[in-house]
Amino acid sequence: MRRYHPPTDGTTRPAIAPPAGPPRLLDRVRERMRRLGMARRTEEAYVGWIRRYVLAHGKRHPDQMGAREVEQFLTLLAVRDNVSPSTQNQALAALLFLYREVLGQSLPWMEEIRRAKKPQRLPVVLSRSEMAALLGEMSGVHGLMASLLYGSGLRLMECVRLRVKDVDIARSELVVRQGKGGKDRRTMLPQALGVRLQVQMDEARALHRRDLATGFGEVWMPDALARKFPNAAREFGWQYAFPATTRSVDPASGVVRRHHRDEKGLQRAVKAASLRAGTAKPATCHALRHSFATHLLEAGYDLRTIQELLGHADVRTTQIYTHVLNRGGHGVVSPLDR
Structure with a gap:
């Protein structure tokens, strides 16, 4: 093992010598994600999926696997674990990141893997x-x-x-x-x-x-x-x-x-308050944000303003709240109600 020698230029350096040999696969994934400035929670999720992918195939190195193994893994998640389409797509995104950004493989089969179709669901909104x-x-x-x-x-x-x-x-x-x-x-x-x-x-x-x-x-x-x-x-x-x-x-x-x-403490507190209030809807912390946007739209504020307040990159994401109101952006009223 190499000895650590103190610097002679007056600076301080770590007292532990860098490890010999190439870094492990998951360490390479973490380093690449931090280099690209990706969120820590995204890093944790991607590392978790890559670990599950490797374990599901008997600890084979991803270099030795390809499209067939990726499809098998995603099918396993859908059939055995019954995960949602969004979870399947997150796992696929982690594996594509592994092959493209870490292993440096840009293969045709990457583009051929189809993502699970996500159902279009309306957000949960509480009344005033x-x-x-x-x-x-x-x-x-x-x-x-x-x-x-x-x-x-x-x-x-x-x-x-x-x-x-x-x-x-x-x-x-x-x-x-x-x-x-x-x-x-x-x-x-x-x-x-x-x-x-x-x-x-x-x-x-x-x-x-x-x-x-x-x-x-x-x-x-x-x-x-x-x-x-x-x-x-x-x-x-x-x-x-x-x-x-x-x-x-x-x-x-x-x-x-x-x-x-x-x-998690705030999530539990909101859930407990919802039960005490007798709310029939599945009220979560994100439902409060949905309610904020919907109530602003009901008050007559325009979509562009609400988009900026919510931090949506695309106004089409904000437009979902017009469907919650059962009306278009122009506030169409049923002729029966008139």
């Missing part, structure tokens, strides 16, 4: 009275977060990852960083939540001060900002607006930090 009943059953931090999902149209992870610096109570505005597709956007902050959110910011500040007093107080920083601004991780503006109640160990770096609240 149902929304009031559900939110009335919630309180505390989870109640505030659920109100933001509905009042600002946030996605689940956009809400839990909200940073203090991106909350502008004076201007009634939120800045969503690194939303779906890596895009930033601005959206509204309901004035009705201003006081509650200010109380939450004050509690987060007090918690941060206690962390600093005990030698902690750093937060995870995206990209290379931790190197560019070494002290920013301890600044209050970069802290999460909804911090976790306990500190935890970052699995990637081993550093003890205070992360944001677990999204």
